[in-house]
Amino acid sequence: MGSICRASKTLKSQKYLSLIHAYSNFPPFSSTFTLNDSRLGVAHDFCSNSRQNSIDLAQYSPERIRNFSIIAHVDHGKSTLADRLLELTGTIKRGHGQPQYLDKLQVERERGITVKAQTATMFHKYNHNGANIKDADKATTYLLNLIDTPGHVDFSYEVSRSLAACQGALLVVDAVQGVQAQTVANFYLAFESNLAIIPVINKIDQPTADPERVKAQLKSMFDLEPSDCLLTSAKTGLGLEQVLPSVIDRIPPPSGNTSSPLRMLLLDSYYDEYKGVICHVAIVDGVLRKGDKISSAATGHTYEVADVGIMHPELTPTGVLLTGQVGYIVSGMRSTKEARVGDTLHHSRFNVESLPGFKPAKHMVFSGLYPADGSDFDALNHAIERLTCNDASVSVTKESSSALGLGFRCGFLGLLHMDVFHQRLEQEHGAHVISTVPTVPYIFEYSDGSKVQVQNPAMLPSNPNKRVTASWEPTVIATIIIPSEYVGPVITLCSERRGQQLEYSFVDSQRAFMKYRLPLREIVVDFYNELKSITSGYASFDYEDSDYQESDLVKLDIVLNGQSVDAMATIVHKLKAQRVGRELVEKLKKFIDRQMFEITIQAAIGAKVIARET
Numbered sequence: 001m002g003s004i005c006r007a008s009k010t011l012k013s014q015k016y017l018s019l020i021h022a023y024s025n026f027p028p029f030s031s032t033f034t035l036n037d038s039r040l041g042v043a044h045d046f047c048s049n050s051r052q053n054s055i056d057l058a059q060y061s062p063e064r065i066r067n068f069s070i071i072a073h074v075d076h077g078k079s080t081l082a083d084r085l086l087e088l089t090g091t092i093k094r095g096h097g098q099p100q101y102l103d104k105l106q107v108e109r110e111r112g113i114t115v116k117a118q119t120a121t122m123f124h125k126y127n128h129n130g131a132n133i134k135d136a137d138k139a140t141t142y143l144l145n146l147i148d149t150p151g152h153v154d155f156s157y158e159v160s161r162s163l164a165a166c167q168g169a170l171l172v173v174d175a176v177q178g179v180q181a182q183t184v185a186n187f188y189l190a191f192e193s194n195l196a197i198i199p200v201i202n203k204i205d206q207p208t209a210d211p212e213r214v215k216a217q218l219k220s221m222f223d224l225e226p227s228d229c230l231l232t233s234a235k236t237g238l239g240l241e242q243v244l245p246s247v248i249d250r251i252p253p254p255s256g257n258t259s260s261p262l263r264m265l266l267l268d269s270y271y272d273e274y275k276g277v278i279c280h281v282a283i284v285d286g287v288l289r290k291g292d293k294i295s296s297a298a299t300g301h302t303y304e305v306a307d308v309g310i311m312h313p314e315l316t317p318t319g320v321l322l323t324g325q326v327g328y329i330v331s332g333m334r335s336t337k338e339a340r341v342g343d344t345l346h347h348s349r350f351n352v353e354s355l356p357g358f359k360p361a362k363h364m365v366f367s368g369l370y371p372a373d374g375s376d377f378d379a380l381n382h383a384i385e386r387l388t389c390n391d392a393s394v395s396v397t398k399e400s401s402s403a404l405g406l407g408f409r410c411g412f413l414g415l416l417h418m419d420v421f422h423q424r425l426e427q428e429h430g431a432h433v434i435s436t437v438p439t440v441p442y443i444f445e446y447s448d449g450s451k452v453q454v455q456n457p458a459m460l461p462s463n464p465n466k467r468v469t470a471s472w473e474p475t476v477i478a479t480i481i482i483p484s485e486y487v488g489p490v491i492t493l494c495s496e497r498r499g500q501q502l503e504y505s506f507v508d509s510q511r512a513f514m515k516y517r518l519p520l521r522e523i524v525v526d527f528y529n530e531l532k533s534i535t536s537g538y539a540s541f542d543y544e545d546s547d548y549q550e551s552d553l554v555k556l557d558i559v560l561n562g563q564s565v566d567a568m569a570t571i572v573h574k575l576k577a578q579r580v581g582r583e584l585v586e587k588l589k590k591f592i593d594r595q596m597f598e599i600t601i602q603a604a605i606g607a608k609v610i611a612r613e614t
C-alpha cells in the first residue's frame with residue numbers, strides 16, 4: 001500500500017513538474033546524478049603538502065605584493081588571460097590540458113562561464129629598470145594575487161567582494177565587441193572602490209579586431225587614456241609580456257600596517273569534506289600564524305588556526321600570512337554559516353576596529369524547490385544544506401504546498417544563479433527536484449495596516465476581510481548597449497515591459513547606450529532572450545537593483561477542474577492579467593494529455609474567471 005501511495009505521489013509530482021515547466025518556459029531540472037563534487041575533488045587532489053614551508057612569505061613585505069582582479073563583460077577572455085598569466089609565472093604548467101584552470105566547478109566547465117571568484121598566488125621576477133629578468137641579481141620577486149571574477153550580472157556580488165581585496169583591476173575588453181553592458185558595470189564597481197584600472201584590449205588576433213575603435217570607446221566612456229591600453233591575445237600569447245610589468249608598475253601595493261594588531265577580511269568560504277570549512281582571507285594589518293587564537297568580530301566566537309596558506313594555485317600551506325597577503329585558513333569552524341563573508345577576524349587577545357565589510361547579497365528571484373518523490377524530503381534537505389555550505393548567497397526557508405507536499409522556498413541572485421543552483425544540486429548531490437515558477441519579492445499592505453514581503457504567491461491571503469490596500473514591486477536600473485539600427489525595436493520592447501527611459505546616448509558612431517528603470521518581474525523570465533532575438537544577438541544587458549515602486553498587483557490563480565493549484569499561482573500587474581491568464585490556459589491546454597472526461601482549465605483573479613479552456 002505504502003509503495004503504491006509513493007508511486008502515485010511520484011507520478012503526481014512528475015505531472016506537476018511537467019505542467020510547471022510548460023507553464024514557466026523553463027527547462028526541466030529533474031534527473032539523477034551520482035555524487036561528484038568536482039570542486040572538493042580538485043582541491044583535495046592538488047593540495048600541495050610537498051611545497052609546505054618551501055615558500056617563505058616573510059620576505060614579501062607589502063611593497064612587494066600586488067593584489068589585482070580581472071574584470072570584464074562575459075566571454076571577453078578573463079579566464080583565458082588568467083590561464084596565460086599562471087603559465088607565464090610557472091604557477092601551472094603550459095598546456096596543463098585544462099583550459100580556464102580557475103573555473104573548477106563542473107557547472108562552470110560545462111557552461112563555459114565563471115560562477116565563483118577564484119584566487120591564485122603567483123611569483124614573478126621583475127626589474128623596474130628594464131634589465132633582462134633572467135639577470136637574477138637585478139630582479140626583484142613580487143608576490144601577485146590574481147582574482148578571476150565572474151562576468152554574468154547575477155554574480156556581480158562575487159565581483160564586488162573580490163575587489164575589496166584588491167588595489168587594482170585589469171579591465172578586459174574584447175577587441176571585436178568593444179565596450180559592453182557589464183564592462184560599464186564592472187568599470188564603475190572598480191572605479192568606486194578606488195582601484196587602479198588597467199585597460200586590456202584582448203582578442204586582437206581576431207580578423208575583425210578593431211583596437212583603435214575600442215580605445216576611443218574607453219576614452220569617451222571612462223576617460224581611460226588610449227596610451228594606457230594594453231593590446232593582447234590571451235589565445236596566441238601576443239602582447240602578454242606587458243601585463244605583469246604593468247600590474248607591478250601601475251597598481252599600488254596594499255597599504256596595511258605589519259606591526260598593528262591582526263585584522264583580516266573574510267572574503268569567501270566553502271566546505272571541504274576532509275578539512276572542514278576553508279575561509280579565504282585578506283590580511284589587512286598584522287601577521288597570522290598557524291596555531292594562533294582568532295575571534296570573529298561578528299559572532300564573538302573564537303577558533304584556533306589549524307592550517308594557513310596560499311592558493312598556489314591549489315591550497316599550499318605556508319604556516320604564516322602577512323600584511324597585504326591573500327590566502328586561506330582552516331580554523332575548525334563547523335559550518336560555513338559561522339564564516340560570515342565580510343566579517344573581520346582578529347587575534348582573540350586584542351580588540352580591533354571592524355573593517356567595513358560588504359552589503360549583504362540581495363535576493364532578486366524566489367522559487368519553490370520540492371523533492372520529485374515526496375518521500376525524499378530529508379534527502380533534499382540534506383543536499384540543500386550541503387550545497388549552501390558552498391554557496392551562502394542562497395536563502396532557504398521551509399514551505400509546504402497542497403500540490404507538491406513539503407519543500408523549500410529559495411532566494412537567488414538571479415535566474416542564472418537559480419539555474420546553476422539546480423544543476424549543482426543534481427550533479428554534485430544527486431538530488432531530483434521540482435521547481436516552481438520563479439517570482440520576485442513583492443510588498444503588500446493590508447486593510448488591517450500590516451505590510452508584508454510576499455515571496456510566494458500562495459502566501460497572499462484569500463480572506464476577504466483582509467483586503468490588499470496597496471502593493472509595491474521591485475525595480476532594476478538596466479543598462480543596454482546595442483548597434484544603433486536596433487534602437488527602435490528595443491525602445492518598443494522596454495515600453496511593453498513597463499520600462500521608463502532614464503538615459504539615451506552613444507558609445508560611438510555605431511553603438512547606442514540606454515538606461516531604463518524596469519520592473520524586475522518584467523525581466524526575470526524571457527526579457528534577455530527577446531532582447532537578443534530582436535537585435536540579432538548584438539545587445540548586451542546588465543542591471544542593478546533599485547527601489548520599489550507602487551504598482552497595481554493581483555494574484556492570478558490557475559484552477560484545474562475547480563481546484564486551485566497553489567504551486568501555479570502567480571502575481572501580475574492588473575493591466576497584464578488578462579493577457580498572461582489567456583497565455584497560461586492556452587499553454588496548459590496544449591500540454592495536458594487528452595482525457596476521456598472534460599477538464600476545465602481556468603485563470604482567475606479571486607472569484608472572477610478571466611480565461612478558460614476545456
Ligand SMILES: Nc1nc2c(ncn2[C@@H]2O[C@H](COP(=O)(O)OP(=O)(O)OP(=O)(O)O)[C@@H](O)[C@H]2O)c(=O)[nH]1
Pocket residue numbers: 072073074075076077078079080081100112113114115149150151152202203204205206232233234235236
Ligand atoms: N580568438 C581569441 N579567443 C579568445 C581569446 N581569449 C579568450 N578567447 C576565447 O573566448 C571564449 C571566452 O573566454 P573565457 O576566458 O572563458 O571568457 P571569460 O571572460 O572568462 O568568460 P566568463 O567567465 O563566462 O565571464 C573562449 O572560447 C576563449 O577560448 C583571444 O585572445 N583570442
